Amino acid sequence: xxxxxxxxxxxxxxxxxxxxxxxxxxxxxxxxxFQVSPTxxxxxxxxxxxxxxxxxxxRSSRPHHSPGRLPTRRExxxxxxxxxxxxxxxxxAHLLGLNPSTVHRVLRRFGLARLAHLDRATAAPVRRYEHxxxxxxxxxxxxxLGNIPDGGGHKVHGRQAGxxxxxxxxxxxxxxxxxxxxxxxxxxxxxxxxxxxxxxYTEILPDxxxxxxxxxxxxxxxxxxxxxxxxxxxxxxxxxxxRSNLWRDTLAQAGITHKRTRAYRPQTNGKVERYNRxxxxxxxxxxxxRSETERRETLPRWLHTxxxxxxxxxxxxxxxxxxxxxxxxxxx
Numbered sequence: 221x222x223x224x225x226x227x228x229x230x231x232x233x234x235x236x237x238x239x240x241x242x243x244x245x246x247x248x249x250x251x252x253x254f255q256v257s258p259t260x261x262x263x264x265x266x267x268x269x270x271x272x273x274x275x276x277x278x279r280s281s282r283p284h285h286s287p288g289r290l291p292t293r294r295e296x297x298x299x300x301x302x303x304x305x306x307x308x309x310x311x312x313a314h315l316l317g318l319n320p321s322t323v324h325r326v327l328r329r330f331g332l333a334r335l336a337h338l339d340r341a342t343a344a345p346v347r348r349y350e351h352x353x354x355x356x357x358x359x360x361x362x363x364x365l366g367n368i369p370d371g372g373g374h375k376v377h378g379r380q381a382g383x384x385x386x387x388x389x390x391x392x393x394x395x396x397x398x399x400x401x402x403x404x405x406x407x408x409x410x411x412x413x414x415x416x417x418x419x420x421y422t423e424i425l426p427d428x429x430x431x432x433x434x435x436x437x438x439x440x441x442x443x444x445x446x447x448x449x450x451x452x453x454x455x456x457x458x459x460x461x462x463r464s465n466l467w468r469d470t471l472a473q474a475g476i477t478h479k480r481t482r483a484y485r486p487q488t489n490g491k492v493e494r495y496n497r498x499x500x501x502x503x504x505x506x507x508x509x510r511s512e513t514e515r516r517e518t519l520p521r522w523l524h525t526x527x528x529x530x531x532x533x534x535x536x537x538x539x540x541x542x543x544x545x546x547x548x549x550x551x552x
Contacts (some may be wrong), residue, residue: 227255228264231274236261237268273384290326294318298326306335349417354544355404355449357415357479359492360437360456362428365504367404368512407512409434409499412440413492414449417543418532420495422523430464437470448546453477455489499528 228236236254239245240261245253245484251261281342290298294316297551309323316323329334351357408428412421421443437454444451454471456462458480471478481488503522509515531537 223509228260230276230278233264234268234273235380237276238265240267241268271425281405290322292316295326295330298323299330299332302327351486352416354414354417354419354447355444357453357455358440358444358451359411359413359415359489359495360440360454360462361411361489361492361496362433362459362461363409363411363496363499364428365407365409365500367407367516368509369404370511377546407516410440411492411495411499412437412444413495414444414540414544415455415491417540418491418495418535419447419449419527419540419544420442420523422499422519424519424527428461430461430466433461434466434470437467441474446546447544449544451476453479455479457481457486457489458483502526 232254236250236256238249239250239253245263247258247265248288250265251258254261264276297316298312298318301307301315305311307315309320309327312318312319313323324333408423408426410425410428410433413419421440423436423439425436443450451474454476456478461467462478462480468478487492503519504515509518526540528539528541530539532539536544
């Protein structure tokens, strides 16, 4: 790459080379004319003879061979230790008698520099996938969330005052206390996320029974259909409601294939699991709510922002709406 004080640009090199090759100038005369050394003039003239005008561009300074690079066998040992033991560069370097920076460079070259890039259970590199079109696969999951007592919990008032509000909470459908603690109950977030577009649909429901899950799916499917998304497959975990005959028959009647994750492998349903985390960080715990009602009232607005305005890193900064053909219903 040419620098600020370089006497020759690619255009100047071309002129110098043509003077020597085509017009027959002596190297010393051409070098004096363009204020460079005869060696430099000879180099550009030689490149012009070999490659023509294309040869005047800068070349990479990377060597053709790297004698200092580790042999392939040693690189494989580094990768093997990383995958088998999940050690960092320093420990691997001590075991193999290498410099930690050398080990780090090898791990970066193989895409293993961060433990987050490895599956926790198997230590294998994480395989990411994305279906080609909206509706090819919809991830469904349930997230259990503790209710907020009236007046606010400990996040607003601290442990002591928040505990008093929790103890004063009234709900005739549940006993006051369970195992000595106030029984505030739970909200169950039923979530459905499209694999291709990340379009999401969420409802807060009182339980996770099969009847509640099926009723949620009917409404979720209607939401996707209104957006022009025809659902073909649904992926869930192995929760009891998703193993029920009612859930199976509901999807079968709609012509939808049901897939379940392997036991103890939530990574397979990772898109909705990551959505659950976003939901907690940006809505459920984003501010200090003073009641469960106040928190629930903000969910529709947040969900609209997520689908229509919030940039998604997996979509190159675009919201899910950018990948859905009819989210606003203008083509119905």
